[in-house]
Amino acid sequence: MSVLRTVNLRKSFGGLDAVDDVSISVEAGRITSIIGPNGAGKTTLFDLITGFLKPDSGDVFLGDRRIDGLRPYRIASAGVSRSFQLVRVFPQLSVLDNILLGYKGLQGDTIVQALLRTRKMVRQYKEKKEDAKKILENANLQSFEKTIANDTSYGQQKLVELGRAFAAQPRVLLLDEPMAGLSMIMIEKMIALIQAAKREGIAVALIEHNMQVVMDISDVVITMNFGKVIASGTPEEICANQQVSDAYMGCKD
Amino acid sequence: MNYVYHVMILCGIYIILVTSLNLIMGYGGMFNVGQVAFYGIGAYAGALLSVHAHLPFLLELVLSALITTSFVIVIAMPAIRLKGDYLAFSTYALGVVAYTVFNNWLSVTRGPMGIPGVRRPSIFSISFATLPMYLLLVAVIVAITLFVFYRITNSPYGKSIEAIREDEIAAAAAGKNTSLIKVTVFCVGAFFTGIAGNLYVHYIGIADPTGFTTTESFLLMAMVILGGSASIKGSIAGAVTLVIIPELLRFVGIPSFYAQQLRSIIYGVVLVVIIIVRPQGIFGKLRF
Numbered sequence: 110m111s112v113l114r115t116v117n118l119r120k121s122f123g124g125l126d127a128v129d130d131v132s133i134s135v136e137a138g139r140i141t142s143i144i145g146p147n148g149a150g151k152t153t154l155f156d157l158i159t160g161f162l163k164p165d166s167g168d169v170f171l172g173d174r175r176i177d178g179l180r181p182y183r184i185a186s187a188g189v190s191r192s193f194q195l196v197r198v199f200p201q202l203s204v205l206d207n208i209l210l211g212y213k214g215l216q217g218d219t220i221v222q223a224l225l226r227t228r229k230m231v232r233q234y235k236e237k238k239e240d241a242k243k244i245l246e247n248a249n250l251q252s253f254e255k256t257i258a259n260d261t262s263y264g265q266q267k268l269v270e271l272g273r274a275f276a277a278q279p280r281v282l283l284l285d286e287p288m289a290g291l292s293m294i295m296i297e298k299m300i301a302l303i304q305a306a307k308r309e310g311i312a313v314a315l316i317e318h319n320m321q322v323v324m325d326i327s328d329v330v331i332t333m334n335f336g337k338v339i340a341s342g343t344p345e346e347i348c349a350n351q352q353v354s355d356a357y358m359g360c361k362d
Numbered sequence: 363m364n365y366v367y368h369v370m371i372l373c374g375i376y377i378i379l380v381t382s383l384n385l386i387m388g389y390g391g392m393f394n395v396g397q398v399a400f401y402g403i404g405a406y407a408g409a410l411l412s413v414h415a416h417l418p419f420l421l422e423l424v425l426s427a428l429i430t431t432s433f434v435i436v437i438a439m440p441a442i443r444l445k446g447d448y449l450a451f452s453t454y455a456l457g458v459v460a461y462t463v464f465n466n467w468l469s470v471t472r473g474p475m476g477i478p479g480v481r482r483p484s485i486f487s488i489s490f491a492t493l494p495m496y497l498l499l500v501a502v503i504v505a506i507t508l509f510v511f512y513r514i515t516n517s518p519y520g521k522s523i524e525a526i527r528e529d530e531i532a533a534a535a536a537g538k539n540t541s542l543i544k545v546t547v548f549c550v551g552a553f554f555t556g557i558a559g560n561l562y563v564h565y566i567g568i569a570d571p572t573g574f575t576t577t578e579s580f581l582l583m584a585m586v587i588l589g590g591s592a593s594i595k596g597s598i599a600g601a602v603t604l605v606i607i608p609e610l611l612r613f614v615g616i617p618s619f620y621a622q623q624l625r626s627i628i629y630g631v632v633l634v635v636i637i638i639v640r641p642q643g644i645f646g647k648l649r650f
Binding site: 182193209210216 | 510513514517518519520521522524525528529531532533534535536538539550647648
């Protein structure tokens with residue numbers, strides 16, 4: 110079932126067609142990988158979907174609802190969570206606080222509720238803290254709960270960013286190069302978390318250059334180049350479809 | 363003893379000012395070098411309402427705070443699009459404009475002559491004219507201010523404010539309405555700064571431009587940095603320390619003419635020392 114759909118999405122910067130008539134679909138409970146050389150338009154596509162860029166034309170649908178043109182916080186609230194190519198955590202806040210900031214619709218989220226400080230707000234925040242601790246356990250970061258995010262390693266920060274995205278209980282999870290810069294052990298952790306998201310029915314879309322991972326875990330692979338989708342299918346079909354050399358694609362069969 | 367009351371009243375007013383600035387700068391990460399403009403607007407609004415409208419004090423207090431907030435909403439909406447240095451310069455310019463208006467809009471502010479005759483207030487026929495009573499009034503308002511700021515900053519909303527300071531894009535991607543929160547932070551800061559301006563003007567008895575120079579903004583920033591950003595304890599510590607230190611000069615026998623110039627030197631020295639020795643301030647946990 111298609112949770113996220115783009116229809117004829119276009120974005121140009123001056124003379125450069127960064128995203129050129131892109132129509133893709135991301136299904137619930139599936140991992141869709143978007144691959145292609147640097148500059149193919151993959152991150153631009155994510156930025157268009159999540160509202161950080163406005164499309165020149167075309168639509169983005171979340172379920173039945175058009176979300177193109179909405180501001181990023183609205184799209185995030187609607188159920189689209191993302192991670193960034195260069196990891197974005199809240200550096201001077203603790204790891205636990207970083208996760209807690211992912212939750213939506215908390216009592217105490219508005220200034221009036223903060224001032225009222227009801228028992229419900231205090232109780233709910235305690236519950237969310239326990240929930241956030243579980244998220245940290247899943248990522249094996251439980252001992253870092255009070256650590257300032259800036260003091261954790263790059264790989265750990267990526268897991269924290271992912272944890273924040275999970276806390277939002279999204280319908281769609283967009284991950285931009287989640288494996289970049291990670292050691293083998295961290296990559297395995299990351300894969301485990303992504304597959305857990307898939308099992309929960311979240312529609313996962315990854316931009317990734319690590320071909321091994323892409324081929325191992327993806328249900329659908331979409332190839333982009335020069336702003337266009339040039340191929341789409343199962344990992345095997347994409348590998349077989351290759352006109353470009355194996356070295357470029359890195360397919361190992 | 364009167365002197366002690368005087369110093370404590372000043373401490374109270376500055377605690378409110380510094381806590382407000384700390385919300386905007388420390389928690390919110392927005393460089394506001396124009397805080398003095400909000401202070402002055404609150405003071406002049408209070409003076410004008412008191413002298414011309416003779417409103418009951420509490421109504422006048424809230425009204426002048428709301429007037430200050432209205433000015434600030436208009437300023438904040440474009441201002442929140444600016445970051446770092448640009449915001450600092452713009453808010454500095456705001457402070458300069460405010461002082462220029464206070465000093466030159468003769469028909470309203472009476473320029474350098476100021477607006478005298480601002481009387482100590484009475485609430486429900488209790489007079490707060492004497493120093494101990496006025497200190498009581500200030501203390502109660504400080505308590506309310508700290509209560510409000512404590513609740514705002516110790517809540518999910520407070521964490522959202524800090525998230526925006528840390529990484530606005532990540533905060534937006536986490537579903538926080540960053541523009542609204544930033545404007546709200548400015549407005550809450552403005553509201554209480556307006557209240558502080560009102561308390562000041564009723565204490566001194568006159569609204570005059572020399573109290574609202576841009577140097578005053580640097581003093582407020584020094585108090586935030588000294589005490590520690592994003593910390594209510596820090597705001598109190600910074601305010602009290604930098605109010606008291608120059609007053610101690612009197613006991614060292616320095617004639618008051620020199621004391622005035624020495625103040626600026628003291629603020630500068632304290633600021634430099636703190637940045638070298640303990641950049642996060644006394645109670646702060648953050649570094650700029």
